Amino acid sequence: MSDGKSVFVKICGLKTPHDVDVAVEAGADAVGFVLAPGSPRTIGAAGARELAARVPDGVLTVGVFRGQPLEEVRRLAEESGVRGVQLHGDEPAEYYAHLRAPGRALLRATAEHVTRCGEYGEDLLLIDAPDPGSGKPWNWGSAQFKAPDGRWLLAGGLSPANVREAVSATGAWGVDVSSGVERERGVKSPELIRAFIEAARAIV
Ligand SMILES: O=C(O)c1ccccc1NCC(=O)[C@H](O)[C@H](O)COP(=O)(O)O
Numbered sequence: 001m002s003d004g005k006s007v008f009v010k011i012c013g014l015k016t017p018h019d020v021d022v023a024v025e026a027g028a029d030a031v032g033f034v035l036a037p038g039s040p041r042t043i044g045a046a047g048a049r050e051l052a053a054r055v056p057d058g059v060l061t062v063g064v065f066r067g068q069p070l071e072e073v074r075r076l077a078e079e080s081g082v083r084g085v086q087l088h089g090d091e092p093a094e095y096y097a098h099l100r101a102p103g104r105a106l107l108r109a110t111a112e113h114v115t116r117c118g119e120y121g122e123d124l125l126l127i128d129a130p131d132p133g134s135g136k137p138w139n140w141g142s143a144q145f146k147a148p149d150g151r152w153l154l155a156g157g158l159s160p161a162n163v164r165e166a167v168s169a170t171g172a173w174g175v176d177v178s179s180g181v182e183r184e185r186g187v188k189s190p191e192l193i194r195a196f197i198e199a200a201r202a203i204v
Helices: 017-027 047-053 070-080 092-101 163-170 190-201
Strands: 008-011 030-034 060-065 084-087 105-110 126-128 151-154 172-178 183-184
Touching: 008 060, 017 030, 017 047, 017 190, 030 047, 030 183, 047 060, 047 070, 060 070, 060 105, 070 084, 070 105, 126 172, 151 163, 163 172, 163 190
Parallel strands: 008 030, 008 172, 030 060, 060 084, 084 105, 105 126, 126 151, 151 172
Antiparallel strands: none
């Protein structure tokens, strides 16, 4: 769990100014914009730039990528002005070195049960379901899962109803959610965003 007060909360797959404002006002630590193609949550660099511009400095803006060429990731990250880059494919460690830039946070998303954070040079590790953004939980509650040392985010099928149990079962430093705060696939629910952040903040 995050040192200090409460778990780090990232709300992912935001597409509208209103949803961004709701997440920020409710106390999100990070907001994510999908810059990978082929998702109902995909937005372009210009759209992400507009949304990121609404976000205060204390909240991390993250571009989400999957299996894209390095040059495309770099270009979209620069054009959108996001301060974090989250990679969801099988990108090699070299990607992280090439994407390292002043003030930029690198997030490595994986479905593997990694035992150490930072192996690829990432700032934050995210352990997710094999099908990211699907809303399907994985077996984080099982005895086979050994949480890594360090700061890592838990993702995959989280919701206001299960976030407390998930953090207590895994000891995750932070959480990341997309589907669990949507009223239909790709469409966020302000009420669920608020409920998720409230539930996560209540974890001590
Ligand atoms: O959201 C997508 O459609 C997506 C597409 C390609 C790569 C990543 C994607 N999403 C990542 C996330 O939203 C989160 O990191 C995480 O997987 C949470 O997903 P969910 O299970 O829907 O809460």
